[in-house]
Amino acid sequence: NAGVTQTPKFQVLKTGQSMTLQCAQDMNHNSMYWYRQDPGMGLRLIYYSASEGTTDKGEVPNGYNVSRLNKREFSLRLESAAPSQTSVYFCASSISSGNTIYFGEGSWLTVV
Amino acid sequence: GIQVEQSPPDLILQEGANSTLRCNFSDSVNNLQWFHQNPWGQLINLFYIPSGTKQNGRLSATTVATERYSLLYISSSQTTDSGVYFCAVLRDDKIIFGKGTRLHILP
Numbered sequence: 602n603a604g605v606t607q608t609p610k611f612q613v614l615k616t617g618q619s620m621t622l623q624c625a626q627d628m629n630h631n632s633m634y635w636y637r638q639d640p641g642m643g644l645r646l647i648y649y650s651a652s653e654g655t656t657d658k659g660e661v662p663n664g665y666n667v668s669r670l671n672k673r674e675f676s677l678r679l680e681s682a683a684p685s686q687t688s689v690y691f692c693a694s695s696i697s698s699g700n701t702i703y704f705g706e707g708s709w710l711t712v713v
Numbered sequence: 714g715i716q717v718e719q720s721p722p723d724l725i726l727q728e729g730a731n732s733t734l735r736c737n738f739s740d741s742v743n744n745l746q747w748f749h750q751n752p753w754g755q756l757i758n759l760f761y762i763p764s765g766t767k768q769n770g771r772l773s774a775t776t777v778a779t780e781r782y783s784l785l786y787i788s789s790s791q792t793t794d795s796g797v798y799f800c801a802v803l804r805d806d807k808i809i810f811g812k813g814t815r816l817h818i819l820p
Contacts, residue, residue, distance in 0.1 A: 634808060643799060644801075649807060657806070660714070660809070691756065698806040698808075700761070701746065
């Protein structure tokens with residue numbers, strides 16, 4: 602019973618490097634989300650996908666791109682990592698945008 | 714955009730005490746959820762509560778949508794209740810979180 606799976610769990614990047622965070626859900630959910638969590642800031646929405654084939658900006662989209670590869674998978678890409686992108690990243694999904702959301706376990710990213 | 718304010722930001726209680734956490738939001742919302750983040754970072758959904766009152770064991774939640782607030786009640790606190798409690802609101806397909814209440818339950 603995997604739920605929402607994120608990879609990698611930990612990553613260290615150098616400034617300017619690129620990487621992709623992968624997220625997959627096995628609950629047949631339509632909506633998927635990417636959040637970042639920084640100390641004292643709560644969770645801030647980066648991008649979301651209300652349904653397969655659509656993506657939209659959230660509160661803090663700058664420096665990120667996303668791809669809704671299919672119904673199961675929603676990836677987050679950092680094209681040129683910056684130290685300000687050091688954070689914990691959470692992927693989440695829900696059966697539709699108005700329903701209970703379920704989170705992955707998080708990905709700890711450090712940019713040096 | 715919509716603002717979500719949680720209070721208090723921090724709360725320290727003795728085991729067995731009761732507590733009330735508050736979530737205010739600045740505009741009408743489609744729904745509201747409460748989450749608990751444990752000390753290991755895992756986020757668990759507690760309640761999906763766009764309006765009314767729900768109870769689950771020692772926890773209960775009430776949302777008064779017309780007055781734009783929600784309350785989370787924790788009774789007879791246990792050390793395992795420690796962590797951060799978040800409320801999150803849905804508006805225009807976006808789920809927006811408050812900054813959370815950090816709860817410490819002392820044995």
